[in-house]
Amino acid sequence: MVINNVVKKYGDTTAVKGVQLSIRKGEFFTILGPSGCGKTTLLRMIAGFNSIDEGEILFDGKRINDVPAHLRNIGMVFQNYAIFPHMSIFKNVAYGLKARKVPKQELEARVNEALELMKISQFRDRDPSQLSGGQQQRVALARALVIRPVILLMDEPLSNLDAKLRVEMRNAIKKIQRELGITTIYVTHDQEEALAVSDRIAVMNQGRVEQIGTPQDIYMKPATPFVAGFIGTTNFLSGVAEPHPGGGSVLRIENAKTVTVPGVWRGRVIVGLRPEHLHLTEAREGELTGTITLATFLGDFINYEIELTGGKTIEVNEYTKDTQQIRMVGQRVSVMPDLARMNLYPDEGEGVPA
Amino acid sequence: MNRLKLRAPSFWTITVIVLTALVIIFLVYPFASLFLKSFFHPKTGDVSLVNYEKFFNTPYYFNTLKRSLLVSTVTTVLAVLLGVPVAYITSRFNVWGKPVINVMIILSMLSPPFIGAYSWILLLGRNGFITNLMEKIGITMPTIYGFFGMVLVFTLKLFPYVYLYVHGALGSIDSSLEEAAESLGMNKLRRMLTVTFPVIMPTISAAALVVFMTSMADFGTPLLIGEGYKVLPVVVYEEYMSDIGGDAIIASTLSTIIVLCAVVVLFLQKAYVSRRNYRMSFLRPPQVQKLPFGRRLVLTAIAFIVAFAAMLPQFTVIVTSFLKTRGPLFVAGFSLDSYRQIGFKLSKNIMNTFLFSSIAIVLMILLGLLLSYIIVRRKSRMASFLDAAAMFPYVIPGAVIGIGLVTAFNRPPLLLTGTMAILIVSYIIRKLPFVLRSSTAILQQIDPSIEEASISLGVPPMKTFFKTTAILMIPGLISGGILSWVSTINELSSTLILYAGNTGTISVAIFNEIFKDSFGTAAALASILSFATVISLAVFNKVSGGRSVLM
Numbered sequence: 032m033v034i035n036n037v038v039k040k041y042g043d044t045t046a047v048k049g050v051q052l053s054i055r056k057g058e059f060f061t062i063l064g065p066s067g068c069g070k071t072t073l074l075r076m077i078a079g080f081n082s083i084d085e086g087e088i089l090f091d092g093k094r095i096n097d098v099p100a101h102l103r104n105i106g107m108v109f110q111n112y113a114i115f116p117h118m119s120i121f122k123n124v125a126y127g128l129k130a131r132k133v134p135k136q137e138l139e140a141r142v143n144e145a146l147e148l149m150k151i152s153q154f155r156d157r158d159p160s161q162l163s164g165g166q167q168q169r170v171a172l173a174r175a176l177v178i179r180p181v182i183l184l185m186d187e188p189l190s191n192l193d194a195k196l197r198v199e200m201r202n203a204i205k206k207i208q209r210e211l212g213i214t215t216i217y218v219t220h221d222q223e224e225a226l227a228v229s230d231r232i233a234v235m236n237q238g239r240v241e242q243i244g245t246p247q248d249i250y251m252k253p254a255t256p257f258v259a260g261f262i263g264t265t266n267f268l269s270g271v272a273e274p275h276p277g278g279g280s281v282l283r284i285e286n287a288k289t290v291t292v293p294g295v296w297r298g299r300v301i302v303g304l305r306p307e308h309l310h311l312t313e314a315r316e317g318e319l320t321g322t323i324t325l326a327t328f329l330g331d332f333i334n335y336e337i338e339l340t341g342g343k344t345i346e347v348n349e350y351t352k353d354t355q356q357i358r359m360v361g362q363r364v365s366v367m368p369d370l371a372r373m374n375l376y377p378d379e380g381e382g383v384p385a
Numbered sequence: 386m387n388r389l390k391l392r393a394p395s396f397w398t399i400t401v402i403v404l405t406a407l408v409i410i411f412l413v414y415p416f417a418s419l420f421l422k423s424f425f426h427p428k429t430g431d432v433s434l435v436n437y438e439k440f441f442n443t444p445y446y447f448n449t450l451k452r453s454l455l456v457s458t459v460t461t462v463l464a465v466l467l468g469v470p471v472a473y474i475t476s477r478f479n480v481w482g483k484p485v486i487n488v489m490i491i492l493s494m495l496s497p498p499f500i501g502a503y504s505w506i507l508l509l510g511r512n513g514f515i516t517n518l519m520e521k522i523g524i525t526m527p528t529i530y531g532f533f534g535m536v537l538v539f540t541l542k543l544f545p546y547v548y549l550y551v552h553g554a555l556g557s558i559d560s561s562l563e564e565a566a567e568s569l570g571m572n573k574l575r576r577m578l579t580v581t582f583p584v585i586m587p588t589i590s591a592a593a594l595v596v597f598m599t600s601m602a603d604f605g606t607p608l609l610i611g612e613g614y615k616v617l618p619v620v621v622y623e624e625y626m627s628d629i630g631g632d633a634i635i636a637s638t639l640s641t642i643i644v645l646c647a648v649v650v651l652f653l654q655k656a657y658v659s660r661r662n663y664r665m666s667f668l669r670p671p672q673v674q675k676l677p678f679g680r681r682l683v684l685t686a687i688a689f690i691v692a693f694a695a696m697l698p699q700f701t702v703i704v705t706s707f708l709k710t711r712g713p714l715f716v717a718g719f720s721l722d723s724y725r726q727i728g729f730k731l732s733k734n735i736m737n738t739f740l741f742s743s744i745a746i747v748l749m750i751l752l753g754l755l756l757s758y759i760i761v762r763r764k765s766r767m768a769s770f771l772d773a774a775a776m777f778p779y780v781i782p783g784a785v786i787g788i789g790l791v792t793a794f795n796r797p798p799l800l801l802t803g804t805m806a807i808l809i810v811s812y813i814i815r816k817l818p819f820v821l822r823s824s825t826a827i828l829q830q831i832d833p834s835i836e837e838a839s840i841s842l843g844v845p846p847m848k849t850f851f852k853t854t855a856i857l858m859i860p861g862l863i864s865g866g867i868l869s870w871v872s873t874i875n876e877l878s879s880t881l882i883l884y885a886g887n888t889g890t891i892s893v894a895i896f897n898e899i900f901k902d903s904f905g906t907a908a909a910l911a912s913i914l915s916f917a918t919v920i921s922l923a924v925f926n927k928v929s930g931g932r933s934v935l936m
């Protein structure tokens with residue numbers, strides 16, 4: 032499936048500003064972004080509930096902009112489940128097959144299979160009001176899957192569930208998706224969920240896609256400071272760089288002594304470093320130095336909050352397996368970046384993200 | 386891609402077009418012409434406000450406006466204060482005899498308001514049963530005529546609207562809302578005040594609006610019990626009756642003024658509701674609370690006392706219908722004479738009432754279903770126009786509707802005067818707002834993604850609508866339908882102007898009998914109406930699969 036520069040406007044505001052995606056067959060593709068960034072809008076454009084103001088969407092090379100929603104053969108799972116309250120569970124799941132005039136016997140068999148798959152066979156004849164949220168979500172999923180859609184769309188399907196159920200359901204979804212090999216577009220604002228289930232992730236911000244990549248790509252090589260800050264924790268420091276005649280660039284982070292980095296960088300840059308990509312040593316002249324203001328023991332690692340000389344606060348993790356003791360609050364330390372894991376971004380005048 | 390390909394217009398586009406045409410023919414055209422008349426000088430025919438100057442400078446006219454507003458406001462407040470608590474009691478507690486209470490309250494709406502007025506006069510009037518009784522033990526009752534009587538009759542007649550609306554809303558609140566408040570440590574009273582009532586406030590305001598409009602538009606009650614305390618519709622009616630053949634401009638001016646007042650109130654209510662557009666998924670209906678014996682008894686008694694007070698005019702009428710009469714006088718003893726008389730005189734009226742109302746109600750429900758959907762789900766400029774237009778008759782007193790239709794359709798191509806079609810049109814115009822109110826209220830509580838789910842499963846939009854939303858709306862439509870059915874068979878004000886020799890209805894006959902001082906036959910007709918409605922409600926109950934008559 033290809034999404035070509037689609038745009039959605041609501042009056043003066045543009046909710047989706049030219050999104051370009053291509054989703055592979057059988058892929059679990061996640062659209063991740065903060066609230067209000069246009070995820071739902073984009074998903075509903077794919078489903079056919081929002082018109083497409085500009086650009087086009089292609090299924091198997093066919094443009095579907097003008098195909099009405101009910102002919103798109105898309106499975107959709109809604110945030111609030113949207114179970115038909117006036118039908119039994121069986122009828123809910125059978126609904127799409129009835130619309131397709133599937134013969135009775137096949138219909139029964141397929142509904143039962145879907146109920147089995149979602150482990151809700153025992154609720155077959157119940158009313159939706161007698162099911163818990165998680166069970167209703169399973170019904171919604173069974174109902175969407177039973178029609179064998181070309182693509183499955185899910186808009187924050189787990190946000191109404193409790194944390195434990197959320198993890199359980201997301202694993203179930205992932206497993207079923209693998210089993211059926213169904214192309215899935217999954218919308219969430221929960222980065223952990225996105226990292227856990229996705230083959231690839233598109234990170235959206237203010238109607239634009241900032242980065243598309245595998246969970247590892249997105250985490251290890253965030254393309255923009257926004258992605259770096261939105262996925263996991265990133266410390267942002269400011270730096271000044273200058274290309275080195277012998278290759279690479281010379282970079283000064285804050286007021287520490289210069290280091291050499293690959294790539295050609297010139298002028299002000301933003302330096303992104305994750306807490307686990309910083310190492311602590313005793314305070315040394317010429318390095319990034321600061322005072323520990325908070326130390327939190329979290330089992331497999333210790334999280335330190337360090338106030339650098341100059342006032343900036345950063346987070347550093349030290350792993351329990353690498354260290355013997357917890358450093359004391361008030362101790363002065365130097366912070367050594369792991370240069371291979373460091374990400375640099377041109378500073379476009381907006382300064383270092385908070 | 387060929388951008389010029391013609392797509393067949395969608396079901397909803399066609400629906401909007403057809404509805405717009407109907408609205409223009411049957412609403413905009415007749416009433417625009419009626420109201421515009423008041424803006425022209427009666428002599429010269431120039432555009433002028435001279436009619437309004439006359440209205441505001443003539444105390445006889447101007448006072449009627451002040452009285453109308455006062456009566457309606459007081460009535461509305463009292464009806465809400467009566468209807469809401471009783472609805473809360475019967476929907477949330479296991480009081481005894483709920484079906485009986487509900488039926489009593491529905492039945493109390495049954496009789497035309499002027500029958501209520503007439504009954505209260507029979508009880509508390511100058512020569513009333515209770516008045517005479519009290520006099521014997523030395524107590525002089527305050528007069529029932531004028532302001533007090535009108536408010537009494539209107540309140541008891543109209544609080545059932547509040548009751549029915551609120552009862553329905555309380556039954557479809559998602560119980561998790563209240564449970565949420567409870568879990569936040571709210572005690573029951575504060576939960577009621579901070580969650581339950583705010584959530585149903587839009588419904589209460591819709592009911593209050595019905596009460597206000599109805600009490601302002603009615604002229605049967607003030608005609609009988611108002612006496613010197615003349616309100617606006619009475620004067621409109623009198624002016625029209627005395628103006629026949631002559632110059633109807635002052636009636637048109639008064640109509641415009643009463644409509645303008647009502648429009649203001651309508652818009653206030655709409656503005657209020659639009660800021661509170663709550664949407665709930667009613668997957669979990671609220672639980673009915675089990676009370677200990679003592680409190681159960683007290684609440685049951687309260688509900689029954691209110692229901693009984695509302696029913697009192699009915700009892701009075703039924704008893705009266707069995708009294709022996711000689712001419713206009715009641716004599717001692719009971720008899721079936723009154724019934725015998727109507728049996729051969731007025732059976733045509735009885736048939737007409739049910740035939741016209743049945744046709745009207747079917748059309749109304751269909752229109753209500755389609756209109757509310759267009760208004761709630763397919764917001765557009767045209768939808769707002771249809772909404773405003775369909776709701777507009779809320780603010781038009783029945784007599785004015787009659788006058789408007791008579792003048793508009795008394796010549797070809799649409800010669801409807803004197804036919805049953807014009808009566809049905811007027812019933813639909815008058816009662817559609819009721820159906821529309823309840824169906825939009827219900828629709829607002831239905832999750833729109835239910836339809837999207839159905840569409841994404843391959844069912845086209847129109848079929849989706851009828852398979853999901855329409856079915857989910859049926860309880861609401863039935864409740865709105867009952868209200869409209871009940872009020873349609875009792876419609877008096879426009880029928881009085883529109884009926885011809887062979888299209889008279891029961892209510893017209895009652896009115897004529899009262900003014901002929903044939904109280905016995907009037908009471909018998911009213912009793913037949915009650916009885917017929919009890920039957921229709923029972924049938925309705927069966928047809929709707931044992932659903933509560935309310936929701």
Ligand SMILES: Nc1ncnc2c1ncn2[C@@H]1O[C@H](COP(=O)(O)OP(=O)(O)OP(=O)(O)O)[C@@H](O)[C@H]1O
Binds near residue numbers: 065069070072
């Ligand atoms: N029907 C609408 N009319 C006007 N603006 C809208 C409409 N729907 C969405 N928007 C706006 O478009 C933007 C994107 O909304 P969208 O619902 O797609 O966000 P989202 O990423 O799904 O957010 P969330 O995570 O909160 O669900 C928002 O700024 C929203 O206010």
Ligand SMILES: [Mg+2]
Binds near residue numbers: 071072
């Ligand atoms: Mg969303």
